[in-house]
Amino acid sequence: MHRRFTPLAAIAAVAALALSACTAGTESAAPLTGRQASQKAAQPQTVELWHGFSADSEVKAFEDAVAAFKTKFPHITVKLTKGVQDDQIIQAIRGGNPPDIASSFTTDNVAQFCKTGMFQDLMPSIQADKVDLNVLPAVVRSYTEYEGKRCVMPLLADAYGLYLNTKLMDGNPAPKTLTELADLAKKLTKRKPNGDIEVAGFLPSVQYYENTPSHLGPMVGGKWYNADGTSAIGSDPAWKQLLKWQKELVDWFGHDKIEKFRKGLGQEWSDDNPFHKGKVAMALDGEWRNAMIKNSGIDLDYTTAPLPVADDKPGLYGSGFVAGTIIGIPKGAKHPEAAWQLIRYLTTETDGLVTLSNALRNVPTTSAALQSPQLAKDANFQTFLDIFSHPKTNTLPAHINSVFNQDTFTTFIQKWEQGKVKDLDAGLAEVDKAINDKLKLAGG
The missing domain is CATH 3.40.190.10 (Periplasmic binding protein-like II)
Known part of the structure; x- marks a missing residue:
């Protein structure tokens, strides 16, 4: 098993697509809530979940988690599609044929997903089901929302x-x-x-x-x-x-x-x-x-x-950087109520999170899952659980130009390493200017 990351250039292309995606594809309302949602979610139906994992052990992990979900919701059939990346998800949304649920390896597109409406706002469902988001550490909550809008939930986390x-x-x-x-x-x-x-x-x-x-x-x-x-x-x-x-x-x-x-x-x-x-x-x-x-x-x-x-x-000391896999309901999803039930199970219920963590060996994102006796861990894995839980651990906040900003700073540091930067203060000021100019172009 290993994590897979989309190259910066590819993510940049995805972000460009995202800016126009809010006007394309099939319009759909947010999931129903309350009694109507319960009635609709209780009907026999099939939901499709796209995820980026592709190795046999990774695919089996999702199959096992879904099997456990099926015992709770026997009327909901889940169709899993493996090895899907962000650009494919965005193209499907623009074409009006998205999956009911989509998972992404990167948090770099969260701001785009939420700002453009490409992924549906989950807060109505979260509030209706009285899901306590405080079970998620503050750092995790920060990388799964943008400007107060929560359009994705954390699936599993990475700690460094x-x-x-x-x-x-x-x-x-x-x-x-x-x-x-x-x-x-x-x-x-x-x-x-x-x-x-x-x-x-x-x-x-x-x-x-x-x-x-x-x-x-x-x-x-x-x-x-x-x-x-x-x-x-x-x-x-x-x-x-x-x-x-x-x-x-x-x-x-x-x-x-x-x-x-x-x-x-x-x-x-x-x-x-x-x-x-x-x-x-x-x-x-x-x-x-x-x-x-x-x-x-x-x-x-x-x-x-x-x-x-x-x-x-x-x-x-003891802290570090965390990010992780995210999951949400794309615009145009055909079964958003049932999709939410699966997302809620995979991201907030201990059994689902522990099943995935044990198979994928990523960090579960709720306090209960971290403390579960069923969570497989040894001293070397415990290090990362401790880093994840450290109060000073941080992440890269969601930003509309996240990839551009990271790429700009990385390029500068490469020049700095090569000895091509003679004035560090002036060079960092230029990094600021590039990032701020891009923000103005994006309407920030």
């Missing part, structure tokens, strides 16, 4: 932490501060006689797999947006703190050495992942890596820990 190769760590404890991480990265790095990297203690480049700005930001408490949606990147000193630390470590390795090493590594989602192969001693990654290591069959002795944090912000 540090993986450590026990053999390569050679008895050193997990670093807790950025200084400790940099010192240990240097200590554990092995070079060839010509200076090329043979084993990296830790790769600081944002071009390395999961080292995105959003995943690294919690290490310093980086803030993305002001209350009005404008960029806070240039004005928040936390980002400068992170980038100066990162650049010092990149320079120690040598940017050209990092690039040569990085380009020779195995694929992130394959058994040739460099952490699996002992080419990287410490790596930032999500909870799903535990399952990938187990399923690969390799004999790898490793541990997990929270990400190190800024030396002057010890209170952040």
Whole structure:
């Protein structure tokens, strides 16, 4: 099992489609509520759920969860369609033939889904059924709504932490501060006689797999947006703190050495992942890596820990970044009442969440599911459950230009790593300007 992410360019194209999608497709009212909803949902019917998982074990997880749902709602038949991505969902909505339920791997399109009406407002159903959203942590609630409108629910979550190769760590404890991480990265790095990297203690480049700005930001408490949606990147000193630390470590390795090493590594989602192969001693990654290591069959002795944090912000230690899979009812759904019953089961009822978590090895999103004795966990998975539950754990808030903003900042950091940015303050100000100009074009 592993998580699958849509490339930024593809998501950007999806977002462009979303802007015009609110005027296309079949019009439909929100799900009925109260007695009418109960009567309609009680009628024999078939609902179709599209999801992005495709591996046999992942598909079976959904089948098992739906089977449990079927015992509660025997009159509702669920048709599952696997391997569906956001662009296919949007095209179906525009064409007037959407599924009753759609699930997405990324939270980057939540603002688009809610703002354009592509996904239906779930609050009438939530209120009618007296669903207590406080069972969801505040950070999860924040990435599943936009401007007060809730058009999706969280299905499962991802949390990010540090993986450590026990053999390569050679008895050193997990670093807790950025200084400790940099010192240990240097200590554990092995070079060839010509200076090329043979084993990296830790790769600081944002071009390395999961080292995105959003995943690294919690290490310093980086803030993305002001209350009005404008960029806070240039004005928040936390980002400068992170980038100066990162650049010092990149320079120690040598940017050209990092690039040569990085380009020779195995694929992130394959058994040739460099952490699996002992080419990287410490790596930032999500909870799903535990399952990938187990399923690969390799004999790898490793541990997990929270990400190190800024030396002057010890209170952040134990926290991290979270996001996750979302699920909702597309505009034009033929059976929204029955669709809501399935969504409610999968996202708020402990049995459904635990069934999916145990099979997919992602983090369940309610307090009850996290505490369930049926939830399978060991010490390495528990690390991510603790990160998810930490009060200072954060996410990337929903934003109408989420992908553009992330891409803009990532591109800047790549130039910063290469030594092409001479004035950090001026460069971050340009990032702010690009993000704010795009927001004005979007009507923000």
